[in-house]
Amino acid sequence: MIIARSFSHTPPWGALVHNLVWVALHVPIVTFLGLIIAYLLKYHVRGSTIIKAILFLGIVIPPAVGGLIIRFMFEADIGIVPILFSYVGVESLSKTWTLYPQTALLALILGSVWLWLGFSVTVFAAAMETIPRSHIEAAKVFGASTWQTFYRIVAPQLKPAITVVVVMTLLWDLKIFDIVYASTGGGPGGSTTVLALVMYNYFARALDYYRSAAVAVILTLVVIPFIVLIIRRERG
Amino acid sequence: MKKSFISRRAFKTLALNLVVWIFALAWMLPFIGLVAVSIQPYREVVVKGWVRVPDLSSLTLNNYIEALRNPLYDLATGYRNSVIVAFLSSLILVVAAALTAYAFANLDFRLKALLFATILFIMMVPQQLTVVPLFLLYRNLGLYNTFQGVILLHSAWGIAWVTFFLRNYLRFIPRSLVEAARVDGASEITIFYKIILPLSIPALIASFIMQFTWVWNDLFYALVFLASRDKQVITQKVVMLKGEFHIDWGLLTAGSIISMSTPLILYVVFNRYFMRGVAAWGVKR
């Protein structure tokens, strides 16, 4: 992982890279997983309302608490991920992920997948409601397998919803602050620092209002193209 | 006669159900762990872990009490402050929302589309952008480190998104209802109270709840604009429970649960409103 020194006077490109890595991992996983789960919930599984309501919890709680829970999840001996790996015998991953530069960012990103999944599932589930049941039944009668029905019939009709999820998640990942602040504060060694955090540190720690504002502007510039995209979609 | 064997398709359905349900339960594990650790003394958890049936005699609420009462952590004050800030921000917002509903029902101005685009834009821009100049401004106005300052900020932010939010909800109130009332001779105030307001109530409730949750969950604005201990909100305080070198997880988990209790309760009671808001993103007009 790239280490960015948060008090250096170079532009915050290291942090930006972290944001981009976040996007590169978070968006695809949340989108695919969300699609598949929403599909299974709609057509094959009982009690989908409860499951959707449970997953949605991730968005209801304060993101700061989300960050703390993520920290909890990856903590040695009491976090479920290290515990899992210790059962399986992978020693190196049974430590506290957030204390090591190699695994810290990954921990946060995976944690954010856990947190954000409810969003994509809810949006996709709603979009799937608009596909008439007869489409699925026809596919069944004509011999399509579950996967074929998903891949050829349902997913292509969800393109607009997929766009929404991708862009919203992307925006969220670029602006992310609370989770990082609460769990790692940007460490260890700057391996999890992100743009918004850099901005905040300039503001609150270095009391350097100029640089803080500058980073804020950079952050905004990065985000603007995607905002325009969403606006276009909402108007069109 | 019931079949005595499980057919292939029943098996497939069963398998899929199992997979998804196990996934859902696995997803919940962090929360379960959270609760488990919060009700036991941490020194026990360190030794024995929490992935076991807890020893009932050692269950305790000490972590909660500690988090709330201990002046170092002082979550009680944080809770109170969050309630004040969130509630007032939401109240102001609902009033503004009601008036916006009136505007929607009556006006049809050319720039509506442009207005929406602008609002949408404002909604999406990072919070970080406006914070520095605002901070300096607040300092000069004496609004820094005050509840009023933060409430004002949240309300302004909220008015932007609620306008957008209401548009979806209120699209279905036909203008003809208002016009019919006018023809019948009702005054504007009556129209507002008797027609527009009642029809907008679900939208207003939803707005209140969403705003309340949003403000409660906020950390960034609080960090920037609320500095003193007696003014800090619960999100700030709970984050401070995490020590630099050593973490008392019993304390932290209890604190987490306390701080998410309010949005959680709102969510359980008003579940529909939450999910409908997000689901709307998935459906084309």
Added chain:
Amino acid sequence: MTSAFLKLDRVTRRFRNVIAVDKVSLDVGKGELLVLLGPSGCGKTTTLRIIAGLETPDEGRVYIDGVDVTDMEPGDRDVSMVFQDYALYPHMSVFDNIAFPLTVRRGKLRLSRRDIEERVLKVAKMLRIEELLDRKPPQLSGGQQQRVALARALVREPKVWLMDEPLSNLDALVRMQVRAELKRLQKDLGITTVYVTHDQIEALTLADRIAVMNKGRVLQVGSPKDVYENPEHVFVATFIGAPPMNILECKATKEILECPGFSKPLPPSTRGLQGKLYVGIRPEHIEIVSISKVTKEDVVEARVYVVEPLGSEYIVNAVSGGEIVKVRTSRELLLSPGDTVYLKIDWSRASVFDFESGRSLGKLLKALVS
């Protein structure tokens, strides 16, 4: 009857406390077109879905071509279905829609792309939609969409062809055209077909046999002629035929049959039925006569309620003893509401039904004598 190609054996399906399909047994011969006819909620669509495999019955078995398919997935049964809303995939071209049943099973059926293309073209030609192959469903008219749905259902040459009210979304004119073509198509191809509808005219024109259903039960299965002329249940009698058969509540005693507004003397030697009965007479078996022609005894006096002109004929609604009796006539009589008319009933065509169960007791005159 030919041996059954499609067989339902005492199929039952319940939803919560409602019995949607109640011990339904059906035999459909190879190449036969069976229509499931009945009002909404009678269980016909559920029965169809059970044949398709979209629902599993709680009791009973389904056999196709000798094989017990009750527990098989829809895709394995070699059936095809046309849905009421056509279920065409809007994001795929017409060609891809039609090819779908083949492409999803390409491996299993060992088809090359060329094979698929051939079959699609063949079926498209049959339904005269070759020029539409590149378009997408939202661009097509209702009638065209329907043909695409039909084509898709035929491309695999299934064992059984299932149709769920396929014509109900079409305009009346288009519907009649398609109806005739559909019948021809089915005969040419010889595919065993089950067709669901609530429209009795559709049933009468299309079916080789009709199964009339109500409340989950099959009340009668027979050729259109059979079902029309010899209804086995009062429900069937009133459901089939437009305007419906007149059903009169009558009472039979030793000497006299008392009906609303009139009575008919019975031959003294009859033993026959006693008590309350339903007597059924079709509107075309009643004649309007002028009083001078026949003696008063053979004729029923009634008051005109309203006359419905239908172009080539008239439906006269007349009131006798408080009940409305419909009469079909092609004569142009200048009648107004309130006029008195004289009705001559062709008693040889009248049916009688049991008052309690509604079951048919046969033709009136025969029943009274037996």
